[in-house]
Amino acid sequence: xxxxxxxxxxxxxxxxxxxxxxxxxxxxxxxxxxxxxxxxxxxxxxxxxxxxxxxxxxxxxxxxxxxxxxxxxxxxxxxxxxxxxxxxxxxxxxxxxxxxxxxxxxxxxxxxxxxxxxxxxxxxxxxxxxxxxxxxxxxxxxxxxxxxxxxxxxxxxxxxxxxxxxxxxxxxxxxxxxxxxxxxxxxxxxxxxxxxxxxxxxxxxxxxxxxxxxxxxxxxxxxxxxxxxxxxxxxxxxxxxxxxxxxxxxxxxxxxxxxxxxx
Amino acid sequence: xxxxxxxxxxxxxxxxxxxxxxxxxxxxxxxxxxxxxxxxxxxxxxxxxxxxxxxxxxxxxxxxxxxxxxxxxxxxxxxxxxxxxxxxxxxxxxxxxxxxxxxxxxxxxxxxxxxxxxxxxxxxxxxxxxxxxxxxxxxxxxxxxxxxxxxxxxxxxxxxxxxxxxxxxxxxxxxxxxxxxxxxxxxxxxxxxxxxxxxxxxxxxxxxxxxxxxxxxxxxxxxxxxxxxxxxxxxxxxxxxxxxxxxxxxxxxxxxxxxxxxxxxxxxxxxxxxxxxxxxxxxxxxxxxxxxxxxxxxxxxxxxxxxxxxxxxxxxxxxxxxxxxxxxxxxxxxxxxxxxxxxxxxxxxxxxxxxxxxxxxxxxxxxxxxxxxxxxxxxxxxxxxxxxxxxxxxxxxxxxxxxxxxxxxxxxxxxxxxxxxxxxxxxxx
Numbered sequence: 001x002x003x004x005x006x007x008x009x010x011x012x013x014x015x016x017x018x019x020x021x022x023x024x025x026x027x028x029x030x031x032x033x034x035x036x037x038x039x040x041x042x043x044x045x046x047x048x049x050x051x052x053x054x055x056x057x058x059x060x061x062x063x064x065x066x067x068x069x070x071x072x073x074x075x076x077x078x079x080x081x082x083x084x085x086x087x088x089x090x091x092x093x094x095x096x097x098x099x100x101x102x103x104x105x106x107x108x109x110x111x112x113x114x115x116x117x118x119x120x121x122x123x124x125x126x127x128x129x130x131x132x133x134x135x136x137x138x139x140x141x142x143x144x145x146x147x148x149x150x151x152x153x154x155x156x157x158x159x160x161x162x163x164x165x166x167x168x169x170x171x172x173x174x175x176x177x178x179x180x181x182x183x184x185x186x187x188x189x190x191x192x193x194x195x196x197x198x199x200x201x202x203x204x205x206x207x208x209x210x211x212x213x214x215x216x217x218x219x220x221x222x223x224x225x226x227x228x229x230x231x232x233x234x235x236x237x238x239x240x241x242x243x244x245x246x247x248x249x250x251x252x253x254x255x256x257x258x259x260x261x262x263x
Numbered sequence: 264x265x266x267x268x269x270x271x272x273x274x275x276x277x278x279x280x281x282x283x284x285x286x287x288x289x290x291x292x293x294x295x296x297x298x299x300x301x302x303x304x305x306x307x308x309x310x311x312x313x314x315x316x317x318x319x320x321x322x323x324x325x326x327x328x329x330x331x332x333x334x335x336x337x338x339x340x341x342x343x344x345x346x347x348x349x350x351x352x353x354x355x356x357x358x359x360x361x362x363x364x365x366x367x368x369x370x371x372x373x374x375x376x377x378x379x380x381x382x383x384x385x386x387x388x389x390x391x392x393x394x395x396x397x398x399x400x401x402x403x404x405x406x407x408x409x410x411x412x413x414x415x416x417x418x419x420x421x422x423x424x425x426x427x428x429x430x431x432x433x434x435x436x437x438x439x440x441x442x443x444x445x446x447x448x449x450x451x452x453x454x455x456x457x458x459x460x461x462x463x464x465x466x467x468x469x470x471x472x473x474x475x476x477x478x479x480x481x482x483x484x485x486x487x488x489x490x491x492x493x494x495x496x497x498x499x500x501x502x503x504x505x506x507x508x509x510x511x512x513x514x515x516x517x518x519x520x521x522x523x524x525x526x527x528x529x530x531x532x533x534x535x536x537x538x539x540x541x542x543x544x545x546x547x548x549x550x551x552x553x554x555x556x557x558x559x560x561x562x563x564x565x566x567x568x569x570x571x572x573x574x575x576x577x578x579x580x581x582x583x584x585x586x587x588x589x590x591x592x593x594x595x596x597x598x599x600x601x602x603x604x605x606x607x608x609x610x611x612x613x614x615x616x617x618x619x620x621x622x623x624x625x626x627x628x629x630x631x632x633x634x635x636x637x638x639x640x641x642x643x644x645x646x647x648x649x650x651x652x653x654x655x656x657x658x659x660x661x662x663x664x665x666x667x668x669x670x671x672x673x674x675x676x677x678x679x680x681x682x683x684x685x686x687x688x689x690x691x692x
Contacts, residue, residue, distance in 0.1 A: 033300055192295065192388045192405040196266075199383055 003152075005047045005059045006108055007081065008119040008135065009040035011072035015124045036072045039120025041187040043180040046150050047118045048080050048188065054152055058082050060111065064092055064103050070203055077198035078190030084203040085111070091208045094220030097126075101134025103218055106211040108139065115174040116157055121146060121181050129179070136177035143177040144170050148184035265602060267293045269592055270403050270412040271382075272390050272425050274301035276316075277562025277581035277588075278418030279373035283319040284589035286380035290596070293412070294377050295403075299387030302370025305420070306445060306541035308486045308575055309495040310469050311369075312361035315582040320376055327372040328362035329490035330467025334459065335360065337573050339642035340485070342476040345525040346645050349470075363467050363488045363495070364578075365447070390419075392428035393558060399603035400429075400557030413602040414557055414595075416588045418581070421542035421563040423549075431560070432550045435542075437503040438629070439566070443543040444517050445497030448533035452492045458529060459489055471575060474498065475642040477519055479511045482638045485520045486575060487529070493536060494529070496521065499543050499575070501633055513540070543577075544568045546629045547622050553613070554606040559588040569621055572632040580618050587613045627687070635676060636684035644670045 017032035036044070044061065051057040060083045061076040063069050073084035087107050095103070108114055117139075119132035129145075136143035144159040148167075151158050159178050161168040190198075208218065216222060243251040255261035269285050271278045274296035282294040298304035310332060316323045333355050338347040352358075378384045393400040394409040402411035403425070419425050421440065426432035452464050459468040472485035483500040498516050505513060521530060549566030553559060561567070562581035569576040591609035595601045613619045631637060647670040652663065661669075671678070 033303075190388070191408060192385060192390070192403075192410055193408045195385045195388060196293070196383065196410065199385070 001056070003050070003054060003057045003116070004112075004114045005050065005057060006111070006114050006117045007040070007044050007047050007059060007061045007076070008104055008117065008132070009044065009061055009063050009072060009076060010037045010120070010123050010125075010131075011035070011063060011065055011069040012037045012123055012125040034068065034071065036075055037120050037123045037125075039122060039124075039180060039182040041120075042182060042184050043118040043120045043178075044076050044079060044081060045185045045187040046147075046178070046180050047116075049185070050116070050150065050152060051080065060085060062087065062104065062107055062111075064088070064095075064100060064107075067205075070205075073203045074195075074198050075190065077201065077203070078195040079188055080194065083201075086203055086205045087207075087211065088205055089208040089218075091215050092219045094223065095218060096223035096225040097128050097130035097134060098224055099218045099222035101131050102138055102222065103211065103213065104131065105135045105138035106213050107206065108135070110206075110211050115176075116150075117141075117175070117177040118150075119177065119179050121179045132177060132179035139175070139177070141175045141177055142172045143179070144172060145179045146181055147178050148181050150178055150180075265402065265411040265413045267291050267383075267402075267410070267412040268596065268601065269293070269414045269416060269589075270295065270410060271416045271418055272403065273417070273419035273562070273564070274298075274374045274377070274384065274386070275305050275370060275418060275420055275562060275581060276311075276373065276578045277564075277567075277585035278416065279370065279377050280316065280319050280582045280585035281416050281418060281561060281589040282377040282382040282384075283373070283380050284586050285592065286377060286382040287319070288589075288593050289381070290593065292377075292382040293410070294374070294382045294384045295388055295390055296374070296384075296386045297389040300371055301374040301384055301386040303367055305366050305370050306443065306539045307366055307578060308443070308445065308497060308499075309363050309365065309488045309490070310361045310575075311364050311578045312359075312574070312576050313579045314359050315579050315586070318586055319582075320373070324362070327368040328364055330363050330461075331355070331465060332360040332363065332469045333462060333466040334468040335574075336468065336470030337472075338470060339473045339645060340476055340520075340523055340525070341642045341646050343524070344646045344649070345523075346642065346649060347470075361469070361579075363469065363490050365490055365493075365495075390425050392425055393417075393431075395429070398556055400555065401603060414559070414592050414604070414606065416559050416561055416585070416592075417564050418561045418585055418588075419564050421544045423564045426550065426560060426564055431552075431555060431558070432564075435544075435549065437501075437506060439544065439546045439549060440502050441543040441545045442500045442502055442505060442513055442540065443497060444500070444513055444540045445495060445538075446517060446521075446535050447490070447537035448494045448496060448530055449492065449536045450494055450530075450533045454532070455489050455492070455494065461489070464491070471573060472520070473572065473638055473642060474516070474520055475638045476523070477511065477516055479508045480639070481505065481508050481511045481516060482633055483516050483520075484570070484572065484575075484632070485526075487526070494533065496526075496530065499570075545570070547626050552610070553584075554591075554609045556605050557603040559591065559606045559609045561585045561588045567618055567622065569625065570632060571625060571628050572637060580621075583616050583618050584613060587616060587618075631684060631687045634680075634684045634687075636681050637688075640674060640676050640681055643674065 013032035059081045061081045062085045064087045122129035147159040149160040268290040285292045334351040394402045467489040469488045474483045481504045483498045488495045544566045561584035567580035595604045
């Protein structure tokens with residue numbers, strides 16, 4: 001029987017290209033190009049590695065986002081993912097992590113059978129880490145977060161979780177959900193052949209009607225979070241003092257006089 | 264049967280123009296660029312001269328252009344002086360000059376145009392080489408896989424990995440390559456219009472400079488172009504000089520240019536927004552033949568750039584060569600002999616355009632533009648002559664010819680070299 005894997009990804013502005021507006025202090029994303037969220041790239045790679053080792057694996061990548069998120073899905077397909085679904089509807093706009101998780105859970109339910117769901121640990125543009133675990137809760141399945149390695153043995157899914165005090169290996173019975181740490185593997189590069197094939201195959205697009213949720217459950221209406229205020233923290237100015245090589249004594253004296261260093 | 268009619272390698276002005284032309288003629292085209300988004304690794308000084316693009320994109324002047332060049336300068340910079348021609352003309356309405364462009368915007372716009380015309384545009388993949396069979400290109404190779412096409416248009420730019428790996432182009436020598444370095448400096452639109460004395464925010468200034476004052480006598484040409492809300496400033500540096508001079512670093516040269524007493528005020532208050540560097544083809548044709556069995560070479564990859572010290576051009580040559588390459592494929596295809604054809608018609612067709620005519624007529628001009636005479640002797644003599652003419656010392660005035668002759672006599676450079684360079688200048692510039 002086919003092992004069905006779903007990878008949930010998000011398209012984010014490339015964090016290296018996002019600039020902070022010096023006047024309004026808001027993030028200016030318009031200058032940045034859109035990429036797959038870095039941790040999600042690792043999630044895709046984790047899924048592909050299972051496909052490399054196991055027989056009869058089918059991977060579908062899904063995202064909730066605007067129409068231009070298509071490029072992220074095509075990118076995933078060019079790495080070896082079989083199918084892609086873009087869940088896109090004006091009704092989803094303004095969603096916080098709660099309706100986002102609900103929307104993705106409804107999409108996966110609608111897709112039919114699933115065995116493993118992968119997601120990146122968190123996104124670089126909001127860093128909540130809510131959506132993956134949220135989907136597991138909505139679907140009522142087991143989950144493992146903070147993982148760096150996953151494999152299948154005797155019908156069980158094993159995952160290594162990187163915790164503060166060590167690595168914990170957990171065993172789960174599918175269906176289950178796994179969130180993957182950033183940089184936990186090296187994502188493969190798409191080849192020209194695979195890019196061409198993914199362009200030809202294309203993606204599927206689903207709307208609110210396809211996943212059968214009520215409009216008031218999704219988007220801004222379905223979001224319990226209210227942002228009360230936002231402020232920026234002023235950066236502490238560095239003194240910018242320089243010491244030349246051979247001035248180590250002076251450097252140490254300076255640190256001691258400032259109370260940074262105790263002799 | 265091939266998977267594509269044509270694979271175009273490189274989404275710069277040459278490649279994108281070719282792809283638009285081909286896709287508009289219902290050919291099955293793949294346009295591949297190593298950068299993602301396509302063209303984002305491309306760099307140029309930033310003036311697109313002429314109107315060649317209208318052949319494939321009639322609406323381009325309403326597209327991603329910055330300012331129309333109404334003022335064109337050429338200057339010699341010595342340590343303390345600037346000797347300039349600052350040409351401004353209302354007649355630039357009827358005589359086509361050019362537009363300043365920012366390549367990240369411009370190339371993305373062209374690639375989108377190619378996609379909208381029906382080409383498949385793939386970015387973020389670097390092609391390794393041509394795939395050859397029985398002496399014919401049958402497509403391209405990437406990661407060990409072959410993607411087949413009836414023809415390949417190599418428009419990969421100055422850094423010609425595919426052409427070199429396929430053995431159809433030699434690795435360039437120092438004489439055939441220069442280093443271009445460029446910064447984009449952000450300034451308010453109004454400041455630019457006022458500072459450069461432009462008639463409106465739509466109008467721009469473009470100038471070339473001979474940088475005759477650089478540390479260690481390194482030879483470089485400078486350029487400064489105004490965009491809507493930024494200034495593009497940069498230098499094109501002789502690769503040989505850089506290699507022979509261990510004291511000067513390329514990044515220092517653009518700093519010296521920016522700090523020159525008559526450049527610094529133009530940039531005051533600006534913030535560096537972008538820094539880039541790229542190879543610039545020099546010295547004319549970079550390949551023995553621009554066509555072969557199953558392939559054609561267009562744009563910078565073929566060495567289609569023009570520089571006579573007064574003006575730097577490349578994008579217009581790229582566009583025309585890309586379009587002519589596309590046309591030449593369509594010509595063969597119509598006769599049913601597109602696949603792996605010997606595209607000698609490309610060379611023939613391009614010979615009728617300014618691209619190959621200029622290449623032929625201005626062959627060897629680089630010997631003048633990179634000469635000591637242009638970079639040192641002439642600016643020094645001119646500076647002294649101007650100082651003598653435009654000052655009052657209480658002494659009786661002298662004739663210009665006498666002033667020039669006197670300062671020439673005091674220079675230690677070889678008079679014979681100068682005479683040779685002047686002769687070449689008359690002949691080649």
